[in-house]
Amino acid sequence: MNESKKPEFRRRRFPRVKAPVLYCPIKVLDPRRRIHDISLGGVRIYSDEQLREDDQLEMELLLPNGQTIIATARIAWINKLPPHEDARFDVGLEFINLPANATREIKYVLDYESPEE
Numbered sequence: 001m002n003e004s005k006k007p008e009f010r011r012r013r014f015p016r017v018k019a020p021v022l023y024c025p026i027k028v029l030d031p032r033r034r035i036h037d038i039s040l041g042g043v044r045i046y047s048d049e050q051l052r053e054d055d056q057l058e059m060e061l062l063l064p065n066g067q068t069i070i071a072t073a074r075i076a077w078i079n080k081l082p083p084h085e086d087a088r089f090d091v092g093l094e095f096i097n098l099p100a101n102a103t104r105e106i107k108y109v110l111d112y113e114s115p116e117e
Contacts, residue, residue, distance in 0.1 A: 032062060033087075040106055042073060042094040046087035051075050057093060067105050072097035 036044040043061075051057070053075050061069040073093035081090055098106075 032060075035061075036090070038106065038109065040095075040103060040110065042076065042092065045091050045093065046081070046085070046089065047091050048088045051078055051089065051091055053078060056096065059093075063105055063109055065105075065108070069099060069102045069105060071095055071099075071102060 033046065036046060038044075038061075055075050056072055057075060058070065058072050061071060063069065072095070074096050076092040076094045078092075079090045081088060
C-alpha cells in the first residue's frame with residue numbers, strides 16, 4: 001500500500017522584511033552588499049563565495065539609521081543561483097551571537113519596513 005506524502009511546511013519563527021540593510025563579512029575584503037531580507041532570527045544574502053552549511057560567519061550589518069552591528073551567524077542553507085543572477089549563491093544565515101543592543105536595533109528596522117511578500 002502506497003502512503004501519500006503530505007508536503008512539509010516550515011513556519012518562520014520571525015517575520016522577515018526587505019530593508020535597506022547592508023552587510024560585509026568580517027576579515028574579507030568584499031564590498032558591502034545589500035541583504036535580501038532580515039528578521040530577528042537571521043538574514044538572507046547573496047554571495048559569490050562558496051560557503052558551507054553549519055559554518056559560522058562573522059559579519060557587520062549597517063542599518064538604515066547608521067548603526068553598525070557585528071554579528072555571528074550560522075549558515076543554515078545555501079543554494080546555487082543561475083548564471084544570470086547578481087551573485088553565485090543564495091544563502092540563509094541564522095544569528096547565533098548578537099550584541100545586547102542588536103535585537104532592539106533590528107526590531108526597529110522591522111517595525112518601520114514593509115513585510116516580505
